[in-house]
Amino acid sequence: MAKPVELEINGKRYPVNYPSDTPLLYVLRDELGLTGSKYGCGEGQCGACTVLIGGAPRRSCQIPVSAVAAKPITTIEGLEKDGRLNPVQQAFLDAGAFQCAYCTSGMIMSSVGLLQTNPNPSQAEIVQFLQGNVCRCGTHPRVIEAVRQAAKMMQEHGR
Amino acid sequence: MSNVEGKLFIEPERYEFSAGPFHQFELARRDFFKILGAGIAIFAIAKDALGAQETAPGSRAFHNEELPKEISAWLHVGEDGSITGFTGKAEIGQNIRTALAQTIADELRVPFESVRMVTADTALTPFDAGTFGSRTTPTITPQLRRVAAAARDLLVGVAAKEWNVAPAGLVAADAKVTDPASGRSLKYAELARGKTLAQNLPAEDPITPATQWTIAGKAIPKVDARAFVTGKHQYTTDLRPAGLLYGRVLRPPSFGATLTSCDDNAAKAMTGVVVVRDGDFVGVAAPSAHEAQRALDAIHAQWKEVPQISSKEIFSYLKQNAAAKSEDRFRKQEGSVEEGLAGAAHQLDATYTVAYIAHAPLEPRAAVAQWADGKLTVWTGTQRPFANRDELADVFHIPESSVRVIVPDTGSAYGGKHTSDAALEAARLARAAGRPVKVVWTREEEFTWAYFRPAGVIEVKSGIASDGALTAWEFHNYHSGTSGVDTPYVVANRRTEYHPVPLILRSGSYRGLAATANHFARETHMDALARAANMDPIELRMKNLSDPRLRAVLETAAKSFGWPRKKTQEGQGFGVACGCEKGSYVATFAEVAVDKTSGTVRVVRLVEAFECGAIINPDGLRNQVVGAMIQGLGGALFEAIEFENGRIKNPHFASYRVPRFRDVPEIEAVLLDRKDIPSAGAGETPIMAVAPAIGNAIFDATGIRLNNLPMVPNGLRSA
Numbered sequence: 001m002a003k004p005v006e007l008e009i010n011g012k013r014y015p016v017n018y019p020s021d022t023p024l025l026y027v028l029r030d031e032l033g034l035t036g037s038k039y040g041c042g043e044g045q046c047g048a049c050t051v052l053i054g055g056a057p058r059r060s061c062q063i064p065v066s067a068v069a070a071k072p073i074t075t076i077e078g079l080e081k082d083g084r085l086n087p088v089q090q091a092f093l094d095a096g097a098f099q100c101a102y103c104t105s106g107m108i109m110s111s112v113g114l115l116q117t118n119p120n121p122s123q124a125e126i127v128q129f130l131q132g133n134v135c136r137c138g139t140h141p142r143v144i145e146a147v148r149q150a151a152k153m154m155q156e157h158g159r
Numbered sequence: 160m161s162n163v164e165g166k167l168f169i170e171p172e173r174y175e176f177s178a179g180p181f182h183q184f185e186l187a188r189r190d191f192f193k194i195l196g197a198g199i200a201i202f203a204i205a206k207d208a209l210g211a212q213e214t215a216p217g218s219r220a221f222h223n224e225e226l227p228k229e230i231s232a233w234l235h236v237g238e239d240g241s242i243t244g245f246t247g248k249a250e251i252g253q254n255i256r257t258a259l260a261q262t263i264a265d266e267l268r269v270p271f272e273s274v275r276m277v278t279a280d281t282a283l284t285p286f287d288a289g290t291f292g293s294r295t296t297p298t299i300t301p302q303l304r305r306v307a308a309a310a311r312d313l314l315v316g317v318a319a320k321e322w323n324v325a326p327a328g329l330v331a332a333d334a335k336v337t338d339p340a341s342g343r344s345l346k347y348a349e350l351a352r353g354k355t356l357a358q359n360l361p362a363e364d365p366i367t368p369a370t371q372w373t374i375a376g377k378a379i380p381k382v383d384a385r386a387f388v389t390g391k392h393q394y395t396t397d398l399r400p401a402g403l404l405y406g407r408v409l410r411p412p413s414f415g416a417t418l419t420s421c422d423d424n425a426a427k428a429m430t431g432v433v434v435v436r437d438g439d440f441v442g443v444a445a446p447s448a449h450e451a452q453r454a455l456d457a458i459h460a461q462w463k464e465v466p467q468i469s470s471k472e473i474f475s476y477l478k479q480n481a482a483a484k485s486e487d488r489f490r491k492q493e494g495s496v497e498e499g500l501a502g503a504a505h506q507l508d509a510t511y512t513v514a515y516i517a518h519a520p521l522e523p524r525a526a527v528a529q530w531a532d533g534k535l536t537v538w539t540g541t542q543r544p545f546a547n548r549d550e551l552a553d554v555f556h557i558p559e560s561s562v563r564v565i566v567p568d569t570g571s572a573y574g575g576k577h578t579s580d581a582a583l584e585a586a587r588l589a590r591a592a593g594r595p596v597k598v599v600w601t602r603e604e605e606f607t608w609a610y611f612r613p614a615g616v617i618e619v620k621s622g623i624a625s626d627g628a629l630t631a632w633e634f635h636n637y638h639s640g641t642s643g644v645d646t647p648y649v650v651a652n653r654r655t656e657y658h659p660v661p662l663i664l665r666s667g668s669y670r671g672l673a674a675t676a677n678h679f680a681r682e683t684h685m686d687a688l689a690r691a692a693n694m695d696p697i698e699l700r701m702k703n704l705s706d707p708r709l710r711a712v713l714e715t716a717a718k719s720f721g722w723p724r725k726k727t728q729e730g731q732g733f734g735v736a737c738g739c740e741k742g743s744y745v746a747t748f749a750e751v752a753v754d755k756t757s758g759t760v761r762v763v764r765l766v767e768a769f770e771c772g773a774i775i776n777p778d779g780l781r782n783q784v785v786g787a788m789i790q791g792l793g794g795a796l797f798e799a800i801e802f803e804n805g806r807i808k809n810p811h812f813a814s815y816r817v818p819r820f821r822d823v824p825e826i827e828a829v830l831l832d833r834k835d836i837p838s839a840g841a842g843e844t845p846i847m848a849v850a851p852a853i854g855n856a857i858f859d860a861t862g863i864r865l866n867n868l869p870m871v872p873n874g875l876r877s878a
Contacts, residue, residue: 019449026448030405035397036390038570040521041602045812048521076390089388096380099782100252101387102521102570108388127820134812136521136571137252138789139782140823 005069009034010078020066025049027065028075036076036105040134047133050106050113051075057113059132076105079112087157088112091150092143099137107133111147120151191232191357194283195243198351199236199313201306203285203360231285233306233360234263236314240334240348242267242274244303247287248295249279249542250568251576253842254779255295257382258375261776262300265374266307266367269334269347276382279566281548289543291574291668293741293840300775300838304366313358317350369773369834376832378778383568395525395540395567396599403527404433406588406598407451409441409458410608413805414664416462425457433592434458444588444596467805468663474512477616477637481658489641489657496620499631499652503622505691510618511680513639513868514799515611515664519817522570523605528585529595534561539582540569547579551586573790574668575609606810611800612669613662615639617680627694627702634681640673643740643847646681648703664802670787671843674740675794675850679868682736682851687864696735696855697722706739708770712746712831713737716768719829720748730754731763732860736851742839743771747788747848749856750824758874762792762824762853769828769845772836784828784845791849793818797872816872 005016028034040048044062051060052074079086098104114129235243244263250256260274311331318336319326330337337344386392418439432454433444445451526539544564552559589596615638622631629650638660689699730753737746750764797816801808809815
């Protein structure tokens, strides 16, 4: 079978038995049971599978596991710390920034990535950054509001 | 489409629950209490449920092993005071799990947090034809209110017996029954303890009017919202029962193609792979998705293809292939259109078209199927769990009572998840594999093998007097459907006709059905009439509208938008459209900015007033209304399915453009709360005036009249 790869996900190490060219998304969901990252298109076009790789938001459906073996990966399951939500999760919750919520994991991961490099984004910057994340329910205005609130929360609490 | 439309045509009042005579179904009730524990339950008899089923009624023997179909529990009060409400409706993002729990809590007088909803599970919930047609709010909400009122009366009765007093003087509030005379009180939990009391729903039980609601009417956040922001909620696509195999289905190269030969030896030789060939169905199941893909790739099939219509010729095809004369039920006439036109100061004759569009729900069609002892359990994201169950039973020649369909809260549907495709595929593969199988359609399969909102052609002929009063109105819809086909404007001389055309692409429901197409044609036409008469488009509408609710949303939205507005920039334009459908009312205003050099059309602002009677959850409603506006913007501007030779040419998000963040304008939704009017559904109507409002704004900006949806898939290129 395939050469075993080890991944570091949410601070834990996981041996992976899937072939090394398997997209990360399938390993996360099917092998490791981390189903918070969603399959929306498998083509890098909808953002539902977004995870952080070395802190940067990436489409996990487009990245083979072999390419991320040495990099820390954060998925939606890794954002909550000691029962406390990440400010972005909290802001989405407060704003009710979801309907069917299938896009929510990807929206949150992209937004966390944005705020790490740009702690105080303008509306135009949020829109630009989330352009690759599809929400079919049309919850975009609340998502934008949630990101703004998260930025505010993180600044007030020094992250 | 006509058959689909036909089905939806008969949908109103499918829930004619009759109290009927008192029935004793002790076996069933004992089973029920076994599942949920002792307590108090309210059952309802739906005498017509069998007759209302969409599969042939009476085609299979009635099986009494589980809860019989015509009597089902709607509410359970547990010994710990927990309240469980039951509905066959599915949560697909429209937030009914929250709204229905609010309704029960409100009527039963218990805290919202103590109510849990069990939804869309054919083994546990009452029969339901499906989650469509904006029917949950107008049918299930009052039903659950009556059920909760009956449970409250039952609890009061138990307390009265306990205290040996008359029930009339007792008060039910805060999850307890109190006797004001003595000051005694008993919690619902205490009253339910040790009981297995069940009662049928009384014929008439007064329910609380909206003016006295305390929990309904409030902006309560989505139930279990934390599970969605932490990724813990398990959609169908996320389920992983032990021993799960991943299924894939071999698709034909084009619509209508039939299998002529198939070499599956290489796939069969792969370790752990199960290959199923059953007629034209070829599918594989494997221990992982990549092994399933590899097995599928190893199958070599030959197909016989047949000629197919392309999107380029679709509209002339629809006109040419309509029946010469449509059925009586699709034709309406009053007065004489010819006389009305003869006496008109201005006449207008125009043709409108709408393209096929895709629902593209972000969670694709998916199912997990598991067989055990000849019984089948399927988890699937569908809007019609009971119809899925019946289809599965038919296809596998097993009793309905041997099939259980469960719908996990689903990653949206918009009318696109009525069928049981993925469920049948997963079940077929699982039966062959002897293990549970999950089938998740790829995005390309979603865009190709699901069904579409049908294309259509609409022809309108009209006349107005010099004061703007309509004198004649003739309206023909080819293929797209009958929803919203009747004009709300007052006109003595009118003719409306729907012309069915046999299906070209697989077509079905879409949010609002044909109301979007029909409103696009009508409201674009009304705008053109106003221009012809040199009248303000609102003035022309008001001149011809008598419905006070429609007038009210129009006035409200106009005020919020700031109509009439002066243009302050080159390329700026303002437009309006309105309508009513499924018991709710909408008026939408749009501001656009058109760059005449590049042809770029940007929607700058959308303002919509919406009224659906008494509002149950203003926060959830606002989400639905804003969501519909944004979804409507896609179909208005750029969404279109392109097809040729039986193939979809744009089956990806990269080539089928959906609204994204940059497309979203400034949005304002004004919600009118009419506590004096019963609540209507709100999932669909808010979408239907978006396209004509935008089109009318584009005309205002440019003088170019766009009569085809989508209006500017490649920008505003030619006049």
